[in-house]
Amino acid sequence: MSIRPLDGPARRFEELLGPRSVITDPVRLRTYECDGLTHHRVTPGVVVLPDTAEQVAGVVRICNEHDLPFVARGAGTGLSGGALPRSDGVLIVTAKMRRILSIDLPNRRATVEPGVTNLAITEAVRGLGFYYAPDPSSQQVCTIGGNVAENSGGAHCLKYGFTVNHVLGLEIVTPDGYIVELSESGPGYDLLGAFVGSEGTLGIATKVTVRLSRAPETVTTLLAAFEDVERGGRAVSAIIGGGIVPAAIEMMDALAVEAAEAAVACAYPEGAGAVLIVELDGPAEEVAHQFGEVTRLCREAGAFELRVADDPERRAAIWKGRKSAFAAVGRISPAYIVQDGVVPRTALPGVLASIDRLSHEYGIRVANVFHAGDGNLHPLVLFDDAEPGAAERAELVSGRILDLCIEHGGSITGEHGVGVDKARYMPKMFSADDLDTMQLVRCAFDPRGLSNPGKVFPTPRLCGEAPGVRRGAHPLVEAGLAEQF
Amino acid sequence: MGVTDATGTGGPPEAPEAMEALRATGAVIRDAAPGDAVAGVAPRWVASPRDTGEVAALMRVSAARDLAVVPAGDRTKLDWGNPPERCDLLLDTRGLTFGDGLVVEHSAGDLVARVSAGLALGTLNSMLAGSRQELALDGVPRAGTVGGTVGGTLATATAGPRRFRYGTARDLLIGVTVVLADGTVARSGGAVVKNVAGYDLGKLFTGSYGTLGVITEATFRLHPVPADRRWAGVDLPAPRTGGTPGGQAYRPGGLPPGSDGFGRLDSLVTALASAQAEPSAIEIDWPGPRHDLTVAVLVEGVSAGARAEALRELMSAYGTAWLRTEAPEWWAAAPGEDTLLELRVPPACTHHALRVIAAYGLPARVRGSAASAVLRMSFPAGMDREAFTGLVTGVRAGLHPFGGGLTVLAAPPGLADGVDRWGPSSAQPLMRRIKERFDPGRRMSPGRFVGGI
Numbered sequence: 001m002s003i004r005p006l007d008g009p010a011r012r013f014e015e016l017l018g019p020r021s022v023i024t025d026p027v028r029l030r031t032y033e034c035d036g037l038t039h040h041r042v043t044p045g046v047v048v049l050p051d052t053a054e055q056v057a058g059v060v061r062i063c064n065e066h067d068l069p070f071v072a073r074g075a076g077t078g079l080s081g082g083a084l085p086r087s088d089g090v091l092i093v094t095a096k097m098r099r100i101l102s103i104d105l106p107n108r109r110a111t112v113e114p115g116v117t118n119l120a121i122t123e124a125v126r127g128l129g130f131y132y133a134p135d136p137s138s139q140q141v142c143t144i145g146g147n148v149a150e151n152s153g154g155a156h157c158l159k160y161g162f163t164v165n166h167v168l169g170l171e172i173v174t175p176d177g178y179i180v181e182l183s184e185s186g187p188g189y190d191l192l193g194a195f196v197g198s199e200g201t202l203g204i205a206t207k208v209t210v211r212l213s214r215a216p217e218t219v220t221t222l223l224a225a226f227e228d229v230e231r232g233g234r235a236v237s238a239i240i241g242g243g244i245v246p247a248a249i250e251m252m253d254a255l256a257v258e259a260a261e262a263a264v265a266c267a268y269p270e271g272a273g274a275v276l277i278v279e280l281d282g283p284a285e286e287v288a289h290q291f292g293e294v295t296r297l298c299r300e301a302g303a304f305e306l307r308v309a310d311d312p313e314r315r316a317a318i319w320k321g322r323k324s325a326f327a328a329v330g331r332i333s334p335a336y337i338v339q340d341g342v343v344p345r346t347a348l349p350g351v352l353a354s355i356d357r358l359s360h361e362y363g364i365r366v367a368n369v370f371h372a373g374d375g376n377l378h379p380l381v382l383f384d385d386a387e388p389g390a391a392e393r394a395e396l397v398s399g400r401i402l403d404l405c406i407e408h409g410g411s412i413t414g415e416h417g418v419g420v421d422k423a424r425y426m427p428k429m430f431s432a433d434d435l436d437t438m439q440l441v442r443c444a445f446d447p448r449g450l451s452n453p454g455k456v457f458p459t460p461r462l463c464g465e466a467p468g469v470r471r472g473a474h475p476l477v478e479a480g481l482a483e484q485f
Numbered sequence: 486m487g488v489t490d491a492t493g494t495g496g497p498p499e500a501p502e503a504m505e506a507l508r509a510t511g512a513v514i515r516d517a518a519p520g521d522a523v524a525g526v527a528p529r530w531v532a533s534p535r536d537t538g539e540v541a542a543l544m545r546v547s548a549a550r551d552l553a554v555v556p557a558g559d560r561t562k563l564d565w566g567n568p569p570e571r572c573d574l575l576l577d578t579r580g581l582t583f584g585d586g587l588v589v590e591h592s593a594g595d596l597v598a599r600v601s602a603g604l605a606l607g608t609l610n611s612m613l614a615g616s617r618q619e620l621a622l623d624g625v626p627r628a629g630t631v632g633g634t635v636g637g638t639l640a641t642a643t644a645g646p647r648r649f650r651y652g653t654a655r656d657l658l659i660g661v662t663v664v665l666a667d668g669t670v671a672r673s674g675g676a677v678v679k680n681v682a683g684y685d686l687g688k689l690f691t692g693s694y695g696t697l698g699v700i701t702e703a704t705f706r707l708h709p710v711p712a713d714r715r716w717a718g719v720d721l722p723a724p725r726t727g728g729t730p731g732g733q734a735y736r737p738g739g740l741p742p743g744s745d746g747f748g749r750l751d752s753l754v755t756a757l758a759s760a761q762a763e764p765s766a767i768e769i770d771w772p773g774p775r776h777d778l779t780v781a782v783l784v785e786g787v788s789a790g791a792r793a794e795a796l797r798e799l800m801s802a803y804g805t806a807w808l809r810t811e812a813p814e815w816w817a818a819a820p821g822e823d824t825l826l827e828l829r830v831p832p833a834c835t836h837h838a839l840r841v842i843a844a845y846g847l848p849a850r851v852r853g854s855a856a857s858a859v860l861r862m863s864f865p866a867g868m869d870r871e872a873f874t875g876l877v878t879g880v881r882a883g884l885h886p887f888g889g890g891l892t893v894l895a896a897p898p899g900l901a902d903g904v905d906r907w908g909p910s911s912a913q914p915l916m917r918r919i920k921e922r923f924d925p926g927r928r929m930s931p932g933r934f935v936g937g938i
Contacts, residue, residue, distance in 0.1 A: 106755050106833035129759070151681045158678075164685070165656050180912050185829045185859070187892050187907040188916045188935040189697075190642070193655055193688025197681050217761035237594060243617060243709030245596075283763050285788035342677045346594040374679040375595075411680035418682055429682055430672070437663075437671035438684040444918040456683065 006045045009066045009090070013048050016058045021096070023047035032091050035076040035083040036138075040420055044071070044085030049093045053171060053179055053206035056092060060204070061177035063090055063450055071452050072204040074115060074143030078150060079338060080419030082199045082455055092204060094145050100124050101207065109168055111209045114145025118152075121210060130212040133160040136415070137323060148205045151197030153415040155248040155322075156279070158373035160213070162415075164196040171207035175446035179206070194441055199417050200452035202445040216281035219247075220291050221315045224276045224303040225269035229253050229368070232274035233349050235301035236372045239278065240345065242297060244290050248279040249373035253352075255332075256325050256367040256380065263328030266321030269305040276303075276372070277322055279315075325369045326380065333365065333382035335391070337398045341405035342414040345375040351404050355379060358400050362393045366401075376414035377401070403428070418456045426458055439463075500529065503550050507532060507574070510542035521575050523555050524568035524933075525898045528575040535580055537662055537670055537701040544699065545668035547574055553928045554666075556699045558603055558634030561625075562641045565825075565894045566694050567906055570932035578603035578636050581701055593618060596707045597659070597676055602636030602700045609635060618707045621651035623817045625861075636700045642692030645817040646766030646783060649758075649856050651708065654691050660704035661687035663697070666924040671698075678706045689919070695930035696938055697923045711765075711785035715793035716809045716816070718781030719800035721750060723774065723843075747778065747843075750836040750855070753803050757782055758832065758856040760799060762792035767856035770815045771839065773848050778839070780855065781813055820852040821863020823897045824873075828880070830889035832858040841883035845876055861894075870900055877904050907935040 006024075013022045023029055024046055033041045045068075050056045063070045069089035076083055085091040098115035103125060110121055110132070118139040121132040135154035136142055142152070148170065153162045160166075170182045170192055182192040195202050226232040232251050239246065252260065254273045260266050268275050278294050280287045295306060309315040321328075329336050343351045352368060355377075359366045367380040379401055383394035402412050402425055412418070412425045426435060435457060443463035445451070507514045512534040521531050534540045547554050552573035557563050559579065581603040582588055589609060590599040593616040600609055606624045613619055623645020624632020632638070632645075639661075644653035651657065660674035663686065673686035690700055750769075757767050757780075764782040771778040780800065784793040793808055800806040819825060828851075830838045835855045842849050842862065853860035864873075873896070881891045893906035910916070913936045920938045923929075932938075 104831075104833075106751065107831040108758065109831075153679060153681075161652065161656060162679075162681075164688070165652055174915065178914075180915060182912055183910075186890060186910050186912070188692075188910045188912060188938075189919055190655055190688045190692055191912050191915055191919075193685055193691070196685075198684055214759045214761075240596065241594060243712070245709065283761055283786075283788060283792055285791055286763075286786050289787045342679050344592060344595045344597065344677055346592065371679070375677055376679045409676045411675055411677055411682050413682050414677075414679040415681060422682075426683060429675075433669050434671045434673065434683070437665065437669060437686060438673070440922040441684050441686070441689065441919065444922045445915065 005088070006068070009062055009068060010046045012062050013046065013059060016062070017048055017050055017055055021049040021051070032073070032076070032085055032093065035073070035078040035081060037079050037081045037419070037421055040081040040084050042085050042087050044091035045087055045089050047091045047093055049096050051096050053173060056204055056206050057173045057177050057179050059090065059092055060173050060175065064177055064448065067448070067450070069450050069453050072145070072149070072200050074146035075117070075141045077138040077142040078146060078417060078419065079340070080413065080417040080421045082150060082417045082419035082452075083146070084420050086453070094143065097206070105130065105212070108212045108214075109209055110212055111207060112144055114148070114205050114208060115143050118142050118144055118147055125212055126215070129215050131215050132166065132210055133213045134163050134166055137326070144208050144210070145205050148196050148208055149198070149200045150415070150417040153376075155250055155371065158249060158371065159245050159247045164193060166211045167192065167196055167208060168211055169209035170195060170205050172203045172205050174203045175448070175451035199419060199456050201442060201456055203451055218284040218287040219279065219281040219310065219315065220287050221309045221318050222278045222280070222291065222294060222298070223268070223307040223318045224278070224298040225272035225305040226274040226276065226302055227304065228273040229352055230349055231302040232276045233352070233372070235276055235298045235303065236345070236348075238297040238301055239294055240373065242293055244293060246278050246290070246294070246373065247281045248277065249371070250277040250322050251275070251368070251370055251372040252322060252325060253368040255365060256329070256369045257321065259328040259332045259367055260321035260325050262331040264320055264324045266317070266324070268321050272305075275321070277318055322369070326378070329367055329380045329382060333384070335383050335385040337381040337394055339377065339379045339381060339398050339401050340413050340416040341377050341402050341410060343375045343377065343405050343408045343410035345373070347408040347410070348372065348375055351377070351408060354404050355401055358397050362397050364390070364394050364397045366397065371414070374414070375410065377405070420455055423454070423456060423458045426456070499550075503552065504530060506546045506550065507543060510534070510539055510546060512539045512543055517575060523557070523572050523575065524564045524566065526568045526572050528555065528572040530573065531575045531577055533577045533580045536582055537664060540576065540581070540664045540699050540701050541668045541670050543574070543576065544664050544666060547928060548667045548926065551926065551928065553931055554699070555930045556636065556640065556695045558637035559605055561633035562637055562643065565641060566933040567937065568932070569930055576699060578634065578699070578701070583702060591616065592676070595676070596709075597678070597704060598707055599660070599676065599702060599704045600635050602634065602639070602703060604635050606632045606635060606638055613707065614710065617710045619710050620657065620705050621647055621708045622654055622657060623647055625817070625819050635703055639691050639700055639703060640693060640695050646768045646854055648854055648859070649767055650765035655688050657705050658687045658691060658703055659706050661690060661700060662702035663690055663700050665698040666926060666929050674704065676704050694934045696920060696934045698929060711789070712787045713785070713789040715784045715789040716781055716812055717784070717793045717797040717800060717806060718779055718813065719804045719806040720777040720779050721747065721804055723747070723771070723776055723778060747836045747839055749803055750778065750780070750839070751833045753780060753800065754835060754855045755833055756799060757796060760796060762795045764796060767854065768816065769835070769851070769853060769855045769860070770813070771851040773850050774843055774846055779813070781816070783812070815852060819863065820850040820861050821865075823866055823895065824864045824868060824900065825895040826862045826877070827892045827894050828860040828862060828884065828889065830858045830884055830887050832856050834858070834887040834889065835860070837887055838884060838889060841880050844883070845879065847872065847876065866897070868900060870902070873900050874904055881908055910935060
């Protein structure tokens with residue numbers, strides 16, 4: 001039997017973690033070949049499942065000794081290929097690190113291991129009147145470690161912010177294998193702020209201290225049906241312009257509603273060209289006042305039907321269609337791409353019209369589901385993969401939507417991350433100097449480039465190179481080892 | 486004030502040539518005056534660039550001639566941090582503009598503003614007031630100021646009472662333009678609130694005390710100005726312990742809880758922080774030993790009156806509580822000028838922090854955000870250096886069991902000599918590596934920051 005390059009390190013991992021926590025069997029390795037973005041697949045070289053931060057640090061040190069790239073992964077729900085493994089490297093799975101270490105209500109914080117799911121934190125404190133605010137749609141299964149890596153958002157981040165606004169402290173294993181505490185309040189550079197959202201390229205979080213939020217006194221959810229997206233958009237502008245920051249404002253267009261209806265029979269108003277969901281929360285009197293305003297503004301903007309929910313069941317009924325929208329498009333299209341771009345809220349009408357034009361131009365249907373309050377679009381680009389050329393056209397439309405976002409001063413990703421999927425778009429959004437400056441951070445944390453390489457940045461500058469504008473071809477490009485996008 | 490010439494006597498012979506090179510950037514350059522000193526260290530020149538391009542040109546000249554640069558705005562916090570090891574050029578950001586002389590680009594419909602780093606926070610909020618929007622940062626006013634510039638607020642990561650509801654500068658910053666030590670202009674983030682593309686350099690630069698580069702522009706998320714504001718408060722009796730010069734009087738658990746007003750402080754703060762009336766700020770003001778401690782909250786929004794009344798009722802179980810339509814006069818202001826320390830403890834350990842201080846029996850004034858656990862402490866002028874050193878070491882050690890820390894923000898010349906102003910951090914090796922990458926020549930505010938960075 002031939003000796004594979006990873007056999008030596010794998011034996012050392014087994015010594016460190018025990019044989020049951022190291023996977024080398026090719027069939028079992030394939031379980032980990034992708035994250036939520038399934039069209040990128042790589043079978044990892046070795047998978048390890050450590051129990052403790054010390055074990056993670058030990059694994060990372062062995063990787064350093066053998067010059068092996070490593071990728072950390074939680075539940076693998078990411079949608080940008082951020083946890084895509086390396087065939088020549090090690091996949092560090094945090095699934096066994098799922099203890100809630102402490103809940104400290106007087107200080108409104110909890111410390112958990114990275115494999116704890118987002119929802120498990122809320123479930124642990126719900127009965128005590130608290131919750132963990134960031135709520136990505138995958139919160140039942142996604143892990144807090146993955147949320148930290150991606151700086152995850154969710155429907156309610158319009159009012160409450162993202163993961164980075166709710167993480168008070170981190171214990172990380174640095175790319176060279178040291179355990180370091182990063183604190184939001186300690187003296188020095190805000191390394192915690194730089195680490196959250198760095199997509200695993202600056203190290204691995206092994207403990208996360210999160211802020212717990214007190215459950216609001218009142219939650220009221222309103223569904224408003226409009227003839228078209230433009231009228232719905234007018235309502236959104238009026239609400240925000242009126243000084244109201246709802247907990248969430250979500251919009252779906254006719255095609256997205258059709259899909260949701262086919263999948264979960266959410267019984268949204270018939271004939272709606274756009275459905276707007278507005279959630280208000282806070283002190284009862286405040287919510288009552290805002291509810292009156294929002295209702296009035298929706299009517300003025302042309303809402304032809306309004307539904308209200310102020311108990312959990314009715315609220316769930318309103319959210320049902322929205323929350324199932326991504327999966328639901330499978331009912332009306334054999335294949336689809338979920339895009340994740342952001343535009344300034346005021347640019348929404350123009351961008352949606354442009355998406356409509358693109359859709360007609362390429363003969364590709366696009367269902368729009370979006371966080372209207374913060375301009376985060378999730379166009380679902382639908383195509384039939386049996387039709388020759390359709391996938392390519394869908395990919396083209398999807399890319400053109402990102403171009404639109406950049407043209408309007410927006411972002412190529414609002415919450416899913418760059419990962420491998422969008423690394424090539426980074427030079428469209430940032431200059432070479434911007435990217436080089438980001439590389440200074442990368443090189444400080446990870447001079448050898450072993451931590452989740454190939455993600456976020458298309459052509460990272462080598463850490464030994466002098467900072468500043470690149471001169472001539474990149475050495476990796478020149479050597480034929482990398483491609484410049 | 487003990488101003489020293491960091492360059493030695495007379496300066497090097499190439500000085501006139503360097504000044505010419507700086508002038509060639511287009512920025513206004515002048516010789517520094519004694520009032521331009523940075524924590525007692527005199528620069529040679531003061532540059533007033535008009536835009537990011539001129540800052541970049543200045544930084545390139547500085548790189549070529551190994552000039553040390555310290556950025557400055559309204560100078561309200563220029564004496565914070567360690568004195569710089571050297572300072573050749575003070576870079577005054579107050580004249581910075583972008584796009585045809587603009588200092589603010591306000592997109593009201595997006596609740597976003599792009600702002601020149603040199604603009605004063607107070608001026609910015611006056612400009613936004615017409616749209617009934619604001620940048621929800623309070624700044625930390627000192628005598629005769631309105632809280633400094635946007636750039637200074639970011640560089641020192643200062644935040645006032647409303648941090649409890651809105652977060653701090655790093656939470657409200659969505660995009661930043663910086664000029665690095667070698668003149669590279671870099672942007673991160675953007676003009677949209679929701680954005681996870683690339684590393685967040687804005688967070689790294691926020692609180693970096695000018696050691697990584699010069700912040701020239703910032704883009705912030707804004708908030709609607711609340712329809713109404715109310716303040717409610719209560720006075721709690723002070724601890725009866727007198728304290729000792731060495732501060733040995735207090736050990737956690739050494740005093741029975743409830744023996745004075747402080748014992749109930751944390752339960753009050755916990756109750757306020759969790760109250761459904763949703764205060765935007767929970768502040769304390771303690772003028773010093775033998776004085777009562779005031780706890781005050783701010784409530785904002787349409788139903789502010791009714792919600793503040795609910796909180797007043799809650800507080801009335803602790804003492805005589807009050808309700809006002811105006812902020813208390815001490816609200817959001819630094820507790821003092823010359824000697825200013827910042828204490829950080831978990832919110833439910835605020836009373837421990839106060840007892841640790843009270844144990845020294847010194848005339849300390851403490852003020853700050855109880856529910857966010859950032860307190861600032863000041864002393865009257867004339868404090869003895871030995872007592873100060875003992876206090877810093879002792880309070881730091883006293884806060885350690887609670888996971889707290891202490892930073893000396895400002896101190897009169899000589900008082901903090903030999904004192905570690907920042908305190909320990911396990912991440913210091915990583916911070917040094919960041920500094921080495923961004924500023925390998927150690928020319929950006931050298932020595933001012935944690936561990937002498």
